[in-house]
Amino acid sequence: MLDKIGIAKRLAKELKDGYYVNLGIGIPTLVANYVPKSIAVEFQSENGVLGMGPFPFEGDEDADVINAGKQTITTLPGASFFDSALSFSMIRGKHVNLTILGAMEVSENGDIANWKIPGKMVKGMGGAMDLVASAENIIVAMMHTNKAGDSKLLKNCLLPLTGVGCVKKIVTNLAVLEVTRLGFKLLERAPGVSVEDIKKVTEGTLIIDGEIPEMSF
Template identity: 85%
Template structure:
């Protein structure tokens, strides 16, 4: 059984570490804030100038004055701070963000990411994506393994305009957790009930498979 978006966010939340400063991209990444492991202190940052974001708000609890860089409503934790975007990007460019979690349209086997533009279609735009991928040393991508036509988005080479080159470290999809190595995508875990054969079939790039691939623990 493939994961849903919540399942992807829950698995990525297991990659968080105590004291991390984390930037969350638009889409699935925003859900990660809802699943911080118990007792762990993590600071979520948004490039529009927020430090100390809390869980994604439930319907009816939104405050229109509290938004992230994608104009989605957010919550804040006690001690949260607000500042201008220049200071926020200063944090990013000086590598004070420990982990960046982004969505993507495509990821290639050498760690390239395309997540800002589909030629001929209206999308939200670049935002802070290029600064994030150029400055972050640890980038995890949350994305769907295939598009609506069933075509793989885990590729040998990206076909869409790139956001960053050789920057992605791990990818979590509805089917698998993969690490990007010098030799390409290495399959680390499979979604509950999903076989290795199903993952191979859904992946255009070659997968490195070593030994028995465990199921994810969500």
Template identity: 75%
Template sequence: MALDKIGIAKRIAQELENGWYVNLGIGIPTLVANYVPKGIEVEFQSENGILGMGPFPFDGEEDADLINAGKQTVTLNPGASIFDSATSFAMIRGQHVQLTVLGAMEVAQNGDIANWKIPGKMVKGMGGAMDLVASAQNIIVAMMHTNKKGDSKILSTCSLPLTGVNCVTKVVTNLAVMSVKDNAFHLIERAPGVTVEEIKNATAGKLIVPDVVPEMNI
């Protein structure tokens, strides 16, 4: 059975390491803050100027003045800091963020990512994605494996305008976990109930499959 958005976020949360500073992009990545494993302490950063971002607030407890870069209401953990976006981007460009989690429309087997624009459709802008992909050394993409038409979003080459080149290190989809290296996707895990054959059929890029592919444990 393929994962939903929460399942993808839960799997990515398993990648967190104690003491890391982590930037969460808009969409599925924002859910990761709700599923930090016990015993792990990380500082979530938002490029609009928050360090120490907590999980989403419960209904009725939202503070309209506390928002992330996607204008969603958030909470603050004890000791959190709020500052201007210039300071936030100095932190990003200075490579002080150990992990960036982004959504994407397409990812290519060489690590290219397209996540900001579909030609002919109105967009609000690129936001901080270009700075994040240019500065981060560890970028995990959270996305659906295929689009609504069933076409693969895991490609040999991106067709949409690029956000960054040769930058994605790992992809977690509703079907699989894959590392990106040596100009190929390397299958690491499969979603519970999903077969390797289903993943192959949904992947347009080069996919390297080991002899044994364990199910995700989420």
């Protein structure tokens, strides 16, 4: 089973040289710390940053340099800053190659719910709806179950949707899954996790084809 850092390290394997990538709030932001040294990617943030680097070390933070989640960040040589109108033009113009988002729920047909739990106060949707409506490659990073132990990979989402049929792949603390027209196809399992473990906590249709390899990093 993976922790949040383990999920981020596995997600970093989805990056490709030359990609422009948007990282959502939560686990996805950790991906910037684990970019393979053999490739170069540009991380983009809705608040108007292109060229984000890893998180700063304690004591090196600059309160004026933040991501969309208001976390302090570093920037790489050549980084640029701009207004949110230009930032969203990049997103809506489909100039982002990969979007990695957190989620509360994902359905077996790729719907995502990641912004609101009815009855609880939220600050707003932020850029999530623009990202899911515009990005062609969306990967979700999340825990496989909620705090009550219930599956977050469902037949149908129960929470208000952010996007419909948009998620392509999911990386959880237990598995890597691809969203197909038939359901969640199990691609990899986390170290120490069996296929049966994953079956027990996946409510949506789970497709198992042959031997499922353990994740590698």
